[in-house]
Amino acid sequence: MxxxxxxxxxxxxxxxxxxxxxxxxxxxxxxxxxxxxxxxxxxxxxxxxxxxxxxxxxxxxxxxxxxxxxxxADPDVDNAVRRQLVRGVSFSLPTPLEADLAERLVEDIPCAEMIRFGKNGSDATTASIRLARAHTGRDRIAVCGYHGWHDWYIGTTTRSAGVPEAIRNLSDTFAFGNMEELTDHLTRHSDAYAAVILEPAGTAMPDPTFLPALRALCDREGVLLIFDEIVTGFRMGPGGAQEHYGVTPDLACFGKAMANGLPISAVVGRREIMTGMEEIFFSGTYGGEALSLAAAIATLDKLKAENxxxxxxxxxxxxxxxxxxxxxxxxxxxxxxxxxxxxxxxxxxxxxxxxxxxxxxxxxxxxxxxxxxxxxxxxxxxxxxxxxxxxxxxxxxxxxxxxxxxxxxxxxxxxxxxxxxxxxxxxxx
Ligand SMILES: Cc1ncc(COP(=O)(O)O)c(C=O)c1O
The missing domain is CATH 3.90.1150.10 (Aspartate Aminotransferase, domain 1)
Structure with a gap:
């Protein structure tokens, strides 16, 4: 046909x-x-x-x-959205839904002690990088995988038109599973790296030694480890790849499947680092938009209830x-x-x-x-x-x-x- x-x-x-x-x-x-x-x-x-x-x-x-x-058009998620729609969408103060959703993520995701929400995955990855830079006082980033459209990441790809060279020069790529390449970057610019961000699975299945070795390297060098779980999140399990592989990053980013298609993302991580969100600027008009929060709560509840x-x-x-x-x-x-x-x-x-x-x-x-x-x-x-x-x-x-x-x-x-x-x-x- x-x-x-x-x-x-x-x-x-x-x-x-x-x-x-x-x-x-x-x-x-x-x-x-x-x-x-x-x-x-x-x-x-x-x-x-x-x-x-x-x-x-x-x-x-x-x-x-x-x-x-x-x-x-999942009926449970859509009904949650309909129920919220008649009560309002964008409020002048945060809604109780934010804590309702954050509590669910804290319960399930190993590194999640505190949560902030965004709309796109790129919001979450970019916020995590800014937070890591502010926390460590360092500028360089090592990236592996795809992390969205913002300068610090897209400047490392062939789609770098419009990204200033000064920004491009602060990010290095490394191949998934290649500890040698990453160790070389980190030791060559000792004290320069704020974070290593990677998709913990998806590109390839990690060799069992890779993620633990990465965790140890980051600890040794004082670099924050960030898992970009925008694809792995909720698909590998409620706690993402970090739960599946038993390796806990400092920060992690979630999005995509979180609200069954409604636009919401999250940066999650250790309390000591996440409190730095009060000092950096990560803020948006639609950050606490209520339809997506209601959809996310309904989605996460159904994902668990239906295994x-x-x-x-x-x-x-x-x-x-x-x-x-x-x-x-x-x-x-x-x-x-x-x-x-x-x-x-x-x-x-x-x-x-x-x-x-x-x-x-x-x-x-x-x-x-x-x-x-x-x-x-x-x-x-x-x-x-x-x-x-x-x-x-x-x-x-x-x-x-x-x-x-x-x-x-x-x-x-x-x-x-x-x-x-x-x-x-x-x-x-
Ligand atoms: C692993 C990963 N990180 C970040 C992003 C960026 O998310 P968004 O397109 O929602 O900004 C994507 C999008 O495909 C992704 O797959």
């Missing part, structure tokens, strides 16, 4: 005249899809399914960039195994496989027979044609658990991969593209 995208295309023509990129988020933009063979907008979602403006329905494995852990994290982990393992069988049957197993832990199965491409971006484009084109919104990972939500959804996914995957195989065997695989090729973005994972 080939979908039609007339309305999407008309909308794109309109939006791209007045909205640069026609999207607020790079990874949601047309650059990530084969334009002409994919929807560029979505109109509604329910559970794990979404509908585009042309009425095409898909099983969504992006899930709003990992926000909708309970699926679109969601372990269920999704198990689901991910079985989906990954079934998907890899299908990849093998399609004869693509030499360069394509799902890998990683069950909480976040990721599609990996190694040494493909054609240009990587061409292969990515062919895969995404055929996933869409088979009714799957799927890019480079299975971002799971609870409604994906349904057997029918799983069977449909595997059937769709098999159909898509057999088409991709056919294209790869043709004399000119690029000719099989029904639109513009996916464009490169910087890759940090």
């Amino acid at each position: 080939i979908n039609r995208f007339e309305r999407s295309d008309i909308l794109w023509q309109r939006a791209s005249q007045i909205i640069p990129l026609a999207s607020q988020t790079f990874s949601k933009s047309h650059q990530q899809w084969v334009r002409g063979a994919a929807p560029l907008f979505l109109s509604s979602g329910s559970g794990c399914r979404v509908t585009d403006p042309d009425g095409n329905v898909y099983i969504d494995y992006l899930q709003g960039l990992m926000t909708n852990i309970l699926g679109y 969601v994290a372990p269920r999704l982990w198990t689901l991910g393992e079985s989906l990954m195994a079934r998907s890899n069988d299908v990849i093998g049957i399609a004869g693509l197993g030499e360069f394509l496989a799902f890998g990683g832990d069950g909480w976040w199965p990721r599609l990996r491409i190694e040494d493909p027979p054609v240009d990587q971006l061409l292969l990515v484009s062919l895969l995404r084109q055929e996933f869409i044609a088979a009714g799957l919104i799927l890019a480079s990972s299975y971002n799971l939500c609870l409604p994906h658990e349904d057997d029918k959804v799983q069977d449909e996914t595997i059937e769709g995957l098999a159909a898509a991969l057999s088409e991709v195989r056919r294209h790869l065997e043709s004399p000119d695989p690029a000719a099989a593209l029904r639109g513009a090729q996916v464009q490169p973005t910087f890759s940090v994972r």
